[in-house]
Amino acid sequence: MTLTDTNSWTGIREVLLRRIHDRIWQPGEQIPHEADLAEExxxxxxxxxxxxxxxxxSGLVVRKRKAGTRVAVNPPQRATLTIPIIREEVESIGGSYRHSVLERDLRPLPAMLHGAFQVSLGEDVLxxxxxxxxxxxxxAFEERYINLEAAPAARDLSFKEVSANEWLVHxxxxxxxxLSFFAVNADDKLSGKLDAATGTALFAMERITWAGDLPITHVRLIFAPGYRMRTEI
Amino acid sequence: MTLTDTNSWTGIREVLLRRIHDRIWQPGEQIPHEADLAEExxxxxxxxxxxxxxxxxSGLVVRKRKAGTRVAVNPPQRATLTIPIIREEVESIGGSYRHSVLERDLRPLPAMLHGAFQVSLGEDVLxxxxxxxxxxxxxAFEERYINLEAAPAARDLSFKEVSANEWLVHxxxxxxxxLSFFAVNADDKLSGKLDAATGTALFAMERITWAGDLPITHVRLIFAPGYRMRTEI
DNA sequence: TAAGATAATATGCATGCACATATTAACGTG
DNA sequence: CACGTTAATATGTGCATGCATATTATCTTA
Structure with a gap:
């Protein structure tokens, strides 16, 4: 049924939501107490x-003890976006997925990441x-550093079968x-890899993940031209 | 207190969370019933x-009636990102904010947006x-179409004092x-406005919002070079 | 009058119970 | 044995109640 069932909590939420959208309760205005609403x-x-x-x-109202509940003045502009495993993203739009490992070696942590990783500076990373x-x-083109202290088993894996992305997730x-998102120009190396003219604007994402205090991996993903990250709000 | 208070719901959540992170309950594995946990x-x-x-x-476990609760196989890669009002974003990083309206007119809805807006094709938009x-x-540079049917009051506003962004939100x-995010190359016009060399990769966001079935606004924001959208997961 | 103690109040949370609902397993029947 | 029916079960939700806690308002007292 599409009618709001007024004594389920979702039904009540819809009614309240409508009152907010319809400006019956103005932003910043205090709304009735729980007890009053319950009676209503x-x-x-x-x-x-x-x-x-x-x-x-969801940020639509602000609640404070004793002060009561009031409609948020600045409705939240939040979006939840899903960061899929690339294979799944590709397959979900009907493509066939494949990946290829271009380089794999052990090296000291680059200075750029010293700040972010903080720990285990001496150790080599993958x-x-x-x-x-x-x-x-x-x-998409991926550059990744893996902290072997956090994932020792990675040392013996080629990541040719299952991508590092997927392996780490599991x-x-x-x-x-x-997590951060930004735009980069394709340099000569990138343009070859991603089949893009040099200089093309590319969408990029950078991510560092931790398990507690232990950094796990730093990854930079640069997507082929035309990529859009979408979501609904 | 940092210790997990084991009979508040948050405390219990922490304990369960740890069991999942520590792999005591493997991904895909079924965890004890509510009743058993309650007893424990x-x-x-x-x-x-x-x-x-x-x-x-938060996507860490999957619950189904009768089937029970099991640890999610693909831990969610979700990020909630806040899309602030630009003035607030600027001020939150300690900048002084100002905006300037470069163009403002009524015109028919461009063909590009016919699909998205669907309604009110005949009417002019702002x-x-x-x-x-x-x-x-x-x-940032902003190009916006406002559906006057959804926000009639906008017809008489210059948006010189308060930005359209902010006015519409309120x-x-x-x-x-x-909502979608992507990268664009600065063309000649953009490069002048955003103080960027022609061709520079710029981070861009496009958004269409509705109130129910009624489209409100379509906006494309293109940020100056170096912009990063960040969030935590 | 100003500062501190105290009361009042609205939300936050835990409990025990009952019933709803979705889904699976067991069971019969042709 | 296949298929539909029924029972069992785990989660989902609602209710009444009591207490916890944060915050504001009020009342004391120096």
């Missing part, structure tokens, strides 16, 4: 609480250059990470 | 439910070109939208 909807306070909590999670293909056309789960 | 932690099933629900929300500055240096809240 003829349900338990717990149920209203659940609905309000959900709205607060360095990988990988090219990802969709339907035999270059899709074998060295991270607890948190930093 | 000496709390109510509701409390365990809350913890598990939270883990399910077109705006705006340049955003941080510390008097170009920060006066025409959207219910949902599409």
């Amino acid at each position: 909807f003829g349900c338990a306070r717990t149920t209203v609480n659940r609905a309000l909590r959900d709205l607060a999670d 360095f990988l250059k990988t090219l990802h293909f969709s339907n035999e056309r270059p899709y 074998n060295a789960p991270y607890s948190h990470g930093d | 932690f000496g709390c109510a099933r509701t409390t365990v439910n809350r913890a598990l629900r939270d883990l399910a929300d 077109f705006l070109k705006t340049l955003h500055f941080s510390n008097e240096r170009p920060y 006066n025409a809240p959207y219910s949902h939208g599409d």
Whole structure:
């Protein structure tokens, strides 16, 4: 049924949401207490609480003890975007996936990453250059450093079968990470790999992941021309 | 206290989280029932439910009625990124914000957007070109179409004082939208506006928002060289 | 009057219970 | 044995209640 079922917490959430969208409750304005709303909807306070909590999670209302609940002044402009494993992304749009390891060696951690990695400066890290293909056309170029202290088993893997991306996701789960997106011009090396004219603007992503305090990997992905990262809000 | 308080739902969540990270429960493996966990932690099933629900929300476990709860095979690679109002973004990094409206007129909806906007093809839309500055240096260039049917008040506004971005957020809240990110090369016009050499790779974002079925605005933002969009995961 | 103690209040959270619902397993029946 | 029916089960949700906690308002007291 499409009608709002007014004594399920989702139903109540929809009603509240509409009141906010319709400006019945202005931004910044305080809305009735849980107890009052519970009475209005003829349900338990717990149920209203659940609905309000959900709205607060998505940032639409701001709640403070004693101060009450008020409509957020700046509705959140949040987007959750999914960072898929490249193979899955390619396959989900109907392409056939393949990757090729261009380079693989042990080397000291580059100075650029000393700040980010912080730990294990002395140890060598595993360095990988990988090219990802969709339907035999270059899709993305990957440069990755793997901290062998965090993933010792990686030392003996070629990553020719399963990509480092995928292997790490399944074998060295991270607890948190930093992510950033930016644009780069294709230099001569990149242009060859990604089949792009030199200078073409390319979409790039950089990511560092940790398991607790231990850095796991640093990866920079540069996508072939025309790539768009999409999401809904 | 840093110790996990094992009968608050957050405490229980931490314990479960650790078991997943430590591979005590393998990916894909089924974890004990709510009732069993409740007994183990000496709390109510509701409390365990809350913890598990939270883990399910963040994608770490997958829950199905009767089938039970199992650890997700592909840990989610989700990132929530905040799309701030540009003024706030600039000010949050300590810059002084200013914007300037370069162009403002009514025009028919460009063919490019017919598909996206779907509705109100006959009507004129409000077109705006705006340049955003941080510390008097170009920060981002914005091209925007506003559906006057969704925001009639916009017809009489110059958007010189408050930017369209900000005005719309406060006066025409959207219910949902599409968002995409990509890279573009600076053409001659852009290079002048953003103080970038022609050809420079620039980070860009495109967004369409709706209030229900009614399209509100289409905006393309192109950031000055060096811009990075960051987030944590 | 200013500063500190105290009360009032709204949300936050835990509990025990009951029932709803989706999904799987077991069971019969042709 | 195949297929549809039924039972069992784990999660999902709602309710009433009590207490916790943060924050504001009020009341004391120097």
